[in-house]
Amino acid sequence: MTVQNIALLPGLILIIIFFNFFIRIYNKLVMLKNNNEKAFRNIDVILMQRADEIPELVKIVSKFTEHETNMLTNLTKLRTDFLNAKTVEEKIDNANEFSKTLKSVFSVSENYPTLLSNSNFLELQKRVSQMEDKIADRREFFNDSVNLYNVGIQEFPNVILATIFGYKMQTLFDVSPEDKKYDGIQF
Numbered sequence: 001m002t003v004q005n006i007a008l009l010p011g012l013i014l015i016i017i018f019f020n021f022f023i024r025i026y027n028k029l030v031m032l033k034n035n036n037e038k039a040f041r042n043i044d045v046i047l048m049q050r051a052d053e054i055p056e057l058v059k060i061v062s063k064f065t066e067h068e069t070n071m072l073t074n075l076t077k078l079r080t081d082f083l084n085a086k087t088v089e090e091k092i093d094n095a096n097e098f099s100k101t102l103k104s105v106f107s108v109s110e111n112y113p114t115l116l117s118n119s120n121f122l123e124l125q126k127r128v129s130q131m132e133d134k135i136a137d138r139r140e141f142f143n144d145s146v147n148l149y150n151v152g153i154q155e156f157p158n159v160i161l162a163t164i165f166g167y168k169m170q171t172l173f174d175v176s177p178e179d180k181k182y183d184g185i186q187f
Helices: 003-064 066-084 088-111 119-154 158-164
Strands: none
Touching: 003 066, 003 088, 003 119, 003 158, 066 088, 088 119, 119 158
């Protein structure tokens, strides 16, 4: 080995360390982004199942509640909006509106004893309630993934690569203020 080759060795080692460091950061950002997208897709599956239940719910409820057509029309519109939503933010907003409207449908159903005694309605109400529980569980996992992603793209030196590659902060799947409101137990 010549003196010139030995002098180049530290520079070569530094270049290898730099590229290794760069590759690790890039791979971490890709992993965080993909985990974030996977977490939302897991919610999306349940949201789609819930949207698929809406035509059946509208059909059953409309037989009993001719006066509640505005609410049922809104529910149908929300389903269409969900199916046409392109971004995660649009789907999150739609899902929150869906939850609020479904609560209204089920609370209005209390005014119709024959509806409440209908086995199809009760089974559908049970399925929708189970889906709401699954959505809540997956929302928590999604928000954890979003939080890790947002922290990951803001940490130094990750922020440099995240900016270069166009990584943007993601929105948490929040619960609306109406859903947080507690009016006490109603008898």
